[in-house]
Amino acid sequence: MTHQDLTTGLQIAEWLILATLSLYTWLAKRQAASAHQLLHLNTRIVALEEHVRHLPDQSAIADLLGDMKAIRAELTGVKDALSPLARALDRITIEADESIELKAPSATLRIPKVALHGNLLVNGNIDATGAVRDVEGNSNHHKH
Incomplete structure (x- = not known):
């Protein structure tokens, strides 16, 4: 065998060893990546099972x-x-056998027409923006 044949054989052996190592590295990394993905999927499945367990x-x-x-x-x-x-x-109709007292700082009644049957005692002023009529004419200090 010549030196040339020996060099060629060693180069072929070198290429075969490199190809084998490359294939082994690729398979090992692929398996590691698959194991990592499997662990991740397993974690997700466990979490989903826990959520499903609490559903009605x-x-x-x-x-x-x-x-x-x-x-x-x-x-x-x-x-x-x-x-x-x-x-x-x-x-609403309110009927009482005794007097009724309502207390408030102020009150507003929005009633288009009020009929009052009985006497009205006002202990204070009466301010009117409309006409005040005295039907019987008994107001002695009423002037025209």
Whole structure:
């Protein structure tokens, strides 16, 4: 064997060793990457299983739907019961055997027409922006 043949054989062996090492490195890194991805997927699956464990099952959902229907029916009943009361608030009549006293810093009544049956005692001034009429003409200090 000549020196040339020996050099060529060593170069071929060198290429074969490099190719083998490259293939081994590629396979090892691929396996490490796959192991890392597998660990990541496993962590995600465990987290999802934990979330699913806390979700209500079919029977709990059915119970909730039944409860919601019952609450809706009760609310409809309450609405029906309050409807006459709401209409009655439009025509409130207060009757008392004793005097009634209302105290407030101020009050405003927005009533287009008020009928007062009885005497009116005003302990203070009366300010009117409209006409004040004395139908019986008994105001002795009334001037025209």
